[in-house]
Amino acid sequence: MSAQKKRASRTSSRAKPKARVKKKQAPKTARKKKAAPKRSVKKVAKKSVKKSLPLAKNRVTPKEPEFEPRKKSKKKNIASVRGMRDILMRDQRYWQWFLNVAKGITEQYGYSEIETPIVEDAQLFKRSIGDTTDLVQKEMYEFDDQSGDRIALRPEGTAGIVRAYVEHGMLNMPQPVKVYLAGPMFRYERPQSGRFRQFHQFNVEVLGSESPVMDAETILIAHTILKELGIETSIQVNSVGSPEARAEYNKVLKTYLKTHKSAAVKEALERYSKNLLRILDSKDPEIQSILEEAPQLIDYLDDDCRAHFVSVLEHLDELDLPYTLNPRIVRGLDYYNRTAFELWHGDTEETRQSALGGGGRYDGLVEKLGGRETPACGFALGIERIIAILRQEKTSPPKSDEPLVYLAQIGDNSKKRALKLFEQLRSQGIPIIGNLAKDGLRQQLEIANKKGAKFAVIVGQKEMIDGTVLIRDMESGIQETVVLENIEKELEKRLKKA
């Protein structure tokens, strides 16, 4: 009823542009009154009658929900889970750009890709990252599966890689083993910009070398990847020494802090009771000013650690990398020892999500997970954060300058021909694109233009009869008729020139 009214008013207003005033109101009221079946429904109905008749046998008649006016409003749509987002088509060029650059550089340094499962035994992370860390205590997705096994979604990449190293006896491979991993990580945190519950990291790890060169190499790789993407970073380095040195420093720091009897200190001591070192990273200005006078962890390093650290720095100097000694870099995961570093966007305060990546040495981890004593180091980059900066700085991925050819078709017959031709050209390596769903030539050329095609191949009724096609130069608009058999040759000739 209202549908008819609506249609009537619409067609009439289309036929006669006179009815201006009426036009404005009629459809609106009609729309308001009831969610009328949409025009698209009509169209579908018409089409399916016309087209499905001859082929009725083979055709599964579409189920009918289309005839119900869709009432999307009342149903709660299912949305993505909090903190987890889609990576849409338009995002892909950034992702691919990043991955190409990151993988390319890393592979040049002799690393190979590894993939480990997203789900692991929860124990793996508790043992490696540390049972008392925030990451494990409150941020890990952890649950029983149907068989009652306690499993977890990986919150970081290193543990899984080390597990794989031990499990597959990689100590029998030439050492060090150098790998990289790109993939999703999961942490149950409160989302914020640059912080998601599912996010992606690019991990680079070296297992089986104690050499400070490897520390420097990984830092260099991290820095180079970002530089190659046009992101200026500052490298913040520190050494957290050996567990023994840290324990001793812990005591010293505690006694020092206790001489300051302010409320802030008391609160901070409470807050960081589990891992006092993290207090160094506190953002409280009062705490920070107190810490200025505090003893430094570096002064408590044993000789080996100190020598190692100095050597790392010498390498960085040699490479002319812009690093800053930052005693506040204390990584949140228990397994780090000696070198710890982060990469910041800009060299200012760490405020906001400016850390684009971080890493360091974890010499004890392999052993902790049941392997032999194996020194190792590595880092991870936060892909979302890096891409966010690329976006914000309006850096766009390099455009592929591959010339494209758009295949346009007019009429049903030429559509059939076009599909075949499309496959033929594609298999010959011609970079052909098209949109067979479109009918009008105008639209197709518009798309060709938007996609930046150099040439358009046009197949129409006339050409079908003559056994020819048109090749249109999209820049000049010059068209030539070409015999169908010669199409490949002609295109190749033109593409070479372009």
Added chain:
RNA sequence: GUGGCUAUAGUUUAAUGGUAGAACAGCGGAUUGUGGUUCCGCUAGUCUGGGUUCAAUUCCCAGUAGCCACCCCA
């Protein structure tokens, strides 16, 4: 997990205690076979649930989500 700010078409955004308007994008047309310009038309929206009110998209509360700070981290 704690505190604060925000929520309008696919996107960016306007307005209002009584009818929600634009731009971009999409689709179609002017040109039934010719794009990058123009003109015209169409599609599409007040996050969810309660409350106050004759009337709520607007005011209040809660939920949810996003953002910001803390926590923490990439």
